[in-house]
Amino acid sequence: MQSQQAIHGNFADKDILSLSQFISSDIELLFTKVPEMKKLRNNKEASRLLSGTIASLLFFEPSSRTISSFSAALKLLDCKTIEMQNVQVSSIAKGESFEDTIRVFEAYSDLIIIRHKDAGSAQQASDIAEIPIINAGDGGASHPTQTLLDLYTIQEKFGRLTGLKVVACGDVLHSRTIHSLIEGLSLFSNNEVYLLSPDELKFTKSEFEKFSKLGAKILEITSPDEIPKDTHVFYWNRIQKERFENNKEAEKYSGQFPLTSQFLEQYGNNDLIILDPLPRVDEIASEIDQNPRALYLKNQLKNGLYIRMALAGLVLGRL
Ligand code: NCD
Numbered sequence: 007m008q009s010q011q012a013i014h015g016n017f018a019d020k021d022i023l024s025l026s027q028f029i030s031s032d033i034e035l036l037f038t039k040v041p042e043m044k045k046l047r048n049n050k051e052a053s054r055l056l057s058g059t060i061a062s063l064l065f066f067e068p069s070s071r072t073i074s075s076f077s078a079a080l081k082l083l084d085c086k087t088i089e090m091q092n093v094q095v096s097s098i099a100k101g102e103s104f105e106d107t108i109r110v111f112e113a114y115s116d117l118i119i120i121r122h123k124d125a126g127s128a129q130q131a132s133d134i135a136e137i138p139i140i141n142a143g144d145g146g147a148s149h150p151t152q153t154l155l156d157l158y159t160i161q162e163k164f165g166r167l168t169g170l171k172v173v174a175c176g177d178v179l180h181s182r183t184i185h186s187l188i189e190g191l192s193l194f195s196n197n198e199v200y201l202l203s204p205d206e207l208k209f210t211k212s213e214f215e216k217f218s219k220l221g222a223k224i225l226e227i228t229s230p231d232e233i234p235k236d237t238h239v240f241y242w243n244r245i246q247k248e249r250f251e252n253n254k255e256a257e258k259y260s261g262q263f264p265l266t267s268q269f270l271e272q273y274g275n276n277d278l279i280i281l282d283p284l285p286r287v288d289e290i291a292s293e294i295d296q297n298p299r300a301l302y303l304k305n306q307l308k309n310g311l312y313i314r315m316a317l318a319g320l321v322l323g324r325l
Pocket residue numbers: 071072143149152182183243244283284285
């Protein structure tokens with residue numbers, strides 16, 4: 007399939023590789039489908055929207071939420087799923103190439119959802135297969151469906167995606183969820199993203215320039231004192247230890263800006279929301295979980311299901 011096609015109002019048969027395919031109205035179009043999906047789920051209605059279709063979920067990297075929310079989303083719409091999560095028991099362990107694996111699953115399915123440790127792997131899959139590919143995370147590069155659900159959660163709270171101040175904290179260098187979030191916020195006007203990270207995990211100069219050009223104003227900060235008082239979103243993500251040479255190297259950086267009640271009191275305000283794509287490791291203290299502003303174990307998770315239902319429906323041309 008032709009790669010990185012613009013969506014421009016039509017999702018049918020297209021890959022979802024990164025947010026660069028979107029304009030703001032594409033995001034809005036997707037969001038218009040969410041209430042219907044939410045209703046289906048909440049009323050436990052049996053939908054046949056995707057009857058007769060099969061999706062392959064190829065997860066070459068660990069996942070809990072993304073694979074299970076895609077799996078649940080597809081099943082709720084009557085799409086059957088083939089799920090390959092443990093590569094040790096697949097033919098890859100026998101030496102099968104990536105290309106052959108993609109071709110095999112293409113033969114059995116109408117849609118491939120892929121997660122892989124290598125940046126560019128979803129693009130590579132899309133170059134091989136004719137059927138649509140959805141990127142469920144390619145290395146440190148991007149994670150578009152996570153951003154779509156993050157943006158939906160932000161819009162649900164503030165009623166808009168413009169004029170927002172977002173603090174993204176953690177492993178800015180490696181976090182694909184932060185990278186995609188910047189891309190997503192850049193599709194809307196007047197957004198500011200404050201990047202709070204240990205010095206060593208800041209963007210490289212060229213990445214900073216690349217992301218700055220997208221649209222959102224990017225500001226690198228090294229102390230929570232620089233967080234604006236009128237911030238709308240605290241977006242915390244763990245140190246991406248699998249992207250380091252070894253665990254010891256990663257551990258040097260973990261727990262540098264833990265979000266505790268005291269941190270929230272000192273640097274937050276009463277209206278902001280707290281998001282984390284999860285898994286949470288030590289970046290947010292469990293005492294925050296019950297805070298009504300903490301949405302990571304609530305709306306953010308549920309919205310992942312609805313957004314993935316709507317996206318699959320659109321890409322398979324049934325919505
Ligand atoms: C994220 C990812 O895989 O990048 N997880 C997820 O899909 N919700 C975040 C992370 O692993 O830190």
